Amino acid sequence: MWSLSVVLNPLLFLLLFGYCPSVTIRPKEGWQVYSSAQDADGRCICTVQNMSQSIEVLNLRTQRDFQYIMRMESQIKGLRSKFRQIESDRKTLVNKNFQELKGKMESLQPLIPVLEQYKTDAKLISQFKEEIRNLSGVLMGIQEEMGAYDYEELQQRVLNLENRLRNCMNKLTCGKLMKITGPLTVKTSGTRFGAWMTDPQASPKTNRVWYMDSYTNNKIVKEYKSLADFVAGVESRTYNLPFKWAGTNHVVYNGSLYYNKMQSNIIVRYSFETGRVVTQRALESAGFHNVYPYTWGGFSDIDLMADELGLWAVYATNQNAGNIVISQLNPDTLQILNTWNTEYSKRNAGESFMICGTLYITNSHLTGAKVYYAYSTKTSTYEYTDIPFHNQYFHMSMLDYNARDRTLYGWNNGHQVLFNVTLFHIIKTEDDS
């Protein structure tokens, strides 16, 4: 049971606020949440704490205002009856006093509709609180019930719950990119061009770092047990890949390295656990070997990336006139699940990264670059954006989003940098997934 309460308490917290569909908030009144950080384990707890804070604040505010309104209401009522009384025998009153009182009364009149509104809000909040209490009870029930299960089953249920929560969290925390802050220079090492990354699917307890220096003619991947080890230069393993890679646009996802085999449009999936290539598949019609690279060249034709929704390949084809094509891939088979054609020329893109199913494209790899274009695979629409970021060391050869950390990993002219992102989203009760 030890681990249960440890696991369940934060989860309880998440579930309560994450269980959005049952909360009766009208669509127009969804919670607006900015999220930009995660807890030490990489989970998005901050966001939820933030949400709960918002709820608390709203609750407090509403309670306070409600009490104020209640007082005002009784005052108005008192005043009104006094007014009536006075009116009935006004002949006996001095006119001046009467006018004064009448003025006061009139100044209070506009408060009445405000009062009505606050009453509605307060009702909403109390409904919300009731839902939370109810869910809390349900969860406690599960926790008690769990005592009766053996450990395996119990763990399965915890995992299950955790998965559902993670999905719910992903939904809650997905949003539109608003701001990029940083960079934080983690380390200075390697050549001007390279890639480094962590696995967004790894368990919260591990944070291995992989390091792939240079964009061509290399097949050595270095592994570090943690970010601290990476900074200190304490390697834990070295992998010798069977094929050399092209570019700097590799990704580690769920224990496998996905990369573009040199001088080909073949995507290789290499398992770190077995040290073997699990799958290889050509990305049909994708340009390669500097046919459609990013602005800096470097055989960066095929960009592999992962986000909250899975694994993606970003590339360009002759059929799409050298413009960027986005394909969602099955991480096991590397088969294309779905494809979107954008109208943004790959050769004019500095870099691109995917957040919550939206591809963000920068306009250059040089100083002054900004996130310039966003393509949503959800709606198959694009928009121009103007989100600056600080290209501190002048040349950006890699920029990739990590959904677990909610950060962008960058290779900035031989410096390994991290950026924080701020996403904006509105949580609605009506399921709009």
Ligand SMILES: *[C@@H]1O[C@H](CO)[C@@H](O)[C@H](O)[C@H]1NC(C)=O
């Ligand atoms: C809540 O969000 C705001 C805005 O993003 C941020 O400034 C603040 O630090 C967050 N608070 C916590 C506890 O994460």
Ligand SMILES: *[C@@H]1O[C@H](CO)[C@@H](O)[C@H](O)[C@H]1NC(C)=O
């Ligand atoms: C509380 O939960 C129970 C069981 O899930 C459900 O039947 C009931 O309608 C809920 N009550 C409210 C007020 O949501």
Ligand SMILES: *[C@@H]1O[C@H](CO)[C@@H](O)[C@H](O)[C@H]1NC(C)=O
């Ligand atoms: C990650 O890999 C495990 C097995 O190693 C598999 O069960 C799981 O479905 C994979 N997750 C994703 C998101 O592909």
Ligand SMILES: *[C@@H]1O[C@H](CO)[C@@H](O)[C@H](O)[C@H]1NC(C)=O
């Ligand atoms: C991102 O934000 C977190 C929480 O505010 C902070 O601890 C971290 O240092 C930031 N990272 C970067 C790269 O700015």
